[in-house]
Amino acid sequence: MLARWEKRLSTQGQVTDGWLLLATFSLLVVGWIMVTSASSEIATSLTGNPYYFSIRHGVFVLCSIFFGLVALCIPLERWRFWGPGLLLLGIVLLIAVLLIGHEVNGSKRWIPLGFANIQASEVAKLCLIVYFADYLQRYLPEVRRDWGAFLRPFVVLGVYVALLIFEPDYGAVVVIGGCMMGMLLMSGAPLGRFGLVMIVVVAAGGLLAVAEPYRLERITSFANPWADQYSSGYQLTQALIAFGRGHWLGLGLGNSVQKLFYLPEAHTDFVFAVLAEELGLVGAMGVVCLFALLVFRGLRIGRKAELRGWAFSAYLCYGISLVFGAQAFINIAVSTGMLPTKGLTLPLLSYGGSSLAVSCVMVALLLRVDAEIRAKTRATQTARQAKKQERGER
Structure with a gap:
């Protein structure tokens, strides 16, 4: 029976990975619907047009799909060649956002271009993954054997982390740091080294958490948001109320109460809370399963590449899958009160052009690896x- 189900779920003989495409387009469609629902009231109050954010999000989705199709046409060898240049591009963008960035809620995260804003941390995330996948291909034996090759990536990561802290964007720090650590772990580096590095990382994170009063306040409010539900715990308590209203099947699409100016950032960072309120536990778990399917297919493609000896393709897939998994987990955990509040979008689902574009490019890279594997297999x-x-003729 297990073999029968494995055969049904297999994508062998298909043109591309249909399950990956299904998860991606399902999340894009659900995201567009939920952004439309969650933003209607605030769009009406700000612009008079209830579909203002929905129309913009639709344009973002179409443009992101176009960027993904362009990325799909670029050979992986070209991406590998661009690795060092992309690393520098990420650093330049993170410096530029500190100099000319647009400040929102006390953070400089967006570079204004007039017609749109670029979130530098989203682009830098992709740049670092491509560079680090190339680094692992070139120095994989040394990474597994020598301390020097193991620690060199942390110098690059330190530059990125320092620039992100100045913005500040701690959510991106956690995602990028976790992604790089995961890629190193999957490369076969000794576990003992990770233990020593984790001690340093946890100590540094603890110091950062208590260095500023507002960070400590976030942690204490996260532990008990109801103690100060109209101040530091307001956003989380409103999100939890949304989850409570949703029950099993939700209030129905468009019937959210919390989006009526109770829940801040309802169509961006906390869109999952509105989704849970309107579609209930069933809808929320459906989205979680779609993210799990997306991450699983990405890791599976990476494993196929690794078995073929394609180190760059394998670690590129691993890095992208880890970013999707980590960012989705953190966003959902923040909405449900499992983690302190962070400004982190839900990939492929939250409102925002930069996140959508980078996410679609990442999916395109997974599909490109899969396409090259299939082409090699057919050959x-x-x-x-x-x-x-x-x-036989002989």
Whole structure:
């Protein structure tokens, strides 16, 4: 029976990974619907048009799909060649956002271009993954053996983290740091080294948490948001109320109460809370399953590449899958009160052009790796059949 289900779920013989496409487009469609629902009231109050954010999000989705199609046409070898340049591009963007960035809620995270704003941390995330995948391909034996090769990536990560802290964008720090640590772990580096590094990371994180009063206040309010539900715990308590209203099947699409100016950032960072209120536990778990499917297919493609000896493709897939998984987990955990509040979007679902564009490019890279694996497999099978025919003729 298990073999039968495995055969049904297999994508062998297909043009591309259909399950990955299904998860991606399902999340894009659900995201567009939920942004439309969650933003209607605030859009009406700000612009008079209830579909203002919905129309903009729709344009973002179409543009992001276009960027993804462009990325899909670029060979992986070209991406690998661009690795060092992309690393520098990420650093330049993170510096530029500190100099000319647009400040929102006390943070400089967006570079204004007139017609749109670019969130530098989203682009830098992709740049670092591509560079680090290239680094692991070039120095994989040394990373597994030598302390120097193991620690060198942390110098690069330190530059990114320092620039992100100045914005500040601690959510991106956690995602990027966790992604790089995960890629190192999957590369086969010794576990003992991770223990020492984790001690340093946890100590540094603890110091950062208590260095500023507002950070400590966030942690204490996260532990008990109801103690100060009209101040530091307001956003989390409103999100929890949304979850409570949702029950099993939700209030129905468009019937959220918390989006009526109770829940701040309802169509961006806390769109999952509105989704849970309107679609209930069933809808929320459906979205979680879609993210799990997306991450699983990405890791599976990476594993196939690793078995073929394609180190760059493998660690590129691992890094992208880890970013999707970590960012989705953190956003959902923040909405449900499992983690302190952070400004982090839900990939492919929250409102925002930069996040959507980078997420679609990442999915395109997964599909590109899968396409090259399938092309190589077909070429190998054709060569084998040609040899068999040649032997038969003889």
